[in-house]
Amino acid sequence: MKRVISVKNLYKLYRVGDSVVHALDGVSFDIFEGEFCAIVGTSGSGKSTLLNMLAGLEKPTRGEVVVAGRHIEKMNEDELVKFRRENVGFIFQSFHLIGTMNALENVAMPLMFKGEPLKSRMKKAEQMLALVDLKKHRKHLPNQMSGGQQQRVGVARALVADPKIIFADEPTGNLDSHTSEDVMHLMQRIVREQKRTLVMVTHDNHLAGYADRVFHISDGKIIRVEENRPAAGEYRKKEAGPEESGKKNEGGDRHEAD
Numbered sequence: 001m002k003r004v005i006s007v008k009n010l011y012k013l014y015r016v017g018d019s020v021v022h023a024l025d026g027v028s029f030d031i032f033e034g035e036f037c038a039i040v041g042t043s044g045s046g047k048s049t050l051l052n053m054l055a056g057l058e059k060p061t062r063g064e065v066v067v068a069g070r071h072i073e074k075m076n077e078d079e080l081v082k083f084r085r086e087n088v089g090f091i092f093q094s095f096h097l098i099g100t101m102n103a104l105e106n107v108a109m110p111l112m113f114k115g116e117p118l119k120s121r122m123k124k125a126e127q128m129l130a131l132v133d134l135k136k137h138r139k140h141l142p143n144q145m146s147g148g149q150q151q152r153v154g155v156a157r158a159l160v161a162d163p164k165i166i167f168a169d170e171p172t173g174n175l176d177s178h179t180s181e182d183v184m185h186l187m188q189r190i191v192r193e194q195k196r197t198l199v200m201v202t203h204d205n206h207l208a209g210y211a212d213r214v215f216h217i218s219d220g221k222i223i224r225v226e227e228n229r230p231a232a233g234e235y236r237k238k239e240a241g242p243e244e245s246g247k248k249n250e251g252g253d254r255h256e257a258d
């Protein structure tokens with residue numbers, strides 16, 4: 001399996017007045033192509049700090065972050081901007097849609113930054129909206145859509161530029177539980193069908209159960225890694241069966257029993 005993200009001995013210290021906060025305290029792990037990984041932990045455990053390091057939004061105090069074969073901790077701001085544009089899609093808790101643009105235009109946005117011609121931008125955005133089942137809402141402005149629909153636009157926008165990796169920080173944090181499940185099913189299906197790598201941060205153990213692997217973080221340390229999906233070979237066989245995609249992994253609730 002191809003390694004897409006590799007983190008080694010990662011530390012992030014914040015100095016606040018006289019004290020030092022160990023937001024990340026020696027974190028190491030690998031994430032492989034096509035995996036859906038969740039980082040789960042309570043408030044203040046270091047989830048967003050970790051995701052920010054993986055996306056190159058913040059520099060680590062110490063340690064390595066290799067994403068798509070590149071040491072991003074060594075990149076300067078210009079290199080990082082280019083790297084993110086070419087390799088990474090983001091899904092945000094508060095959707096971050098542009099209020100004056102309709103669904104289609106919002107989805108097409110990342111392609112504008114890539115300098116793609118209008119016609120091909122619109123064509124790709126149409127395809128992505130179809131993928132998230134929002135074809136009929138293409139002309140709707142964000143305030144003319146439900147929260148779940150807006151986040152599906154957010155998912156489509158994260159995918160439109162064909163990134164290898166998608167980062168999501170509490171993507172369902174602003175949605176009710178039923179709508180959250182819908183969005184999780186959608187993300188799970190897309191990762192599987194399109195062989196993307198998705199890293200999602202959440203404080204919710206149940207939602208983390210949708211992921212193939214769950215990294216439990218506490219006080220800046222990964223304290224446990226939970227496997228929710230059979231080994232790759234077995235998974236391929238299982239995947240061939242009907243109904244498999246879009247269905248919640250049965251192993252997802254295992255942790256609740258222990």
Ligand SMILES: Nc1ncnc2c1ncn2[C@@H]1O[C@H](COP(=O)(O)OP(=O)(O)OP(=O)(O)O)[C@@H](O)[C@H]1O
Pocket residue numbers: 014015016021022023041042043044045046047048049050203
């Ligand atoms: N810029 C900063 N300066 C100082 N301390 C910070 C800073 N950013 C984060 N921290 C501290 O680092 C720790 C980890 O914060 P982080 O935002 O990663 O937590 P989180 O797991 O994402 O929490 P939440 O679920 O509330 O979003 C916390 O103790 C927080 O107070």
Ligand SMILES: [Mg+2]
Pocket residue numbers: 047048049
């Ligand atoms: Mg956070």
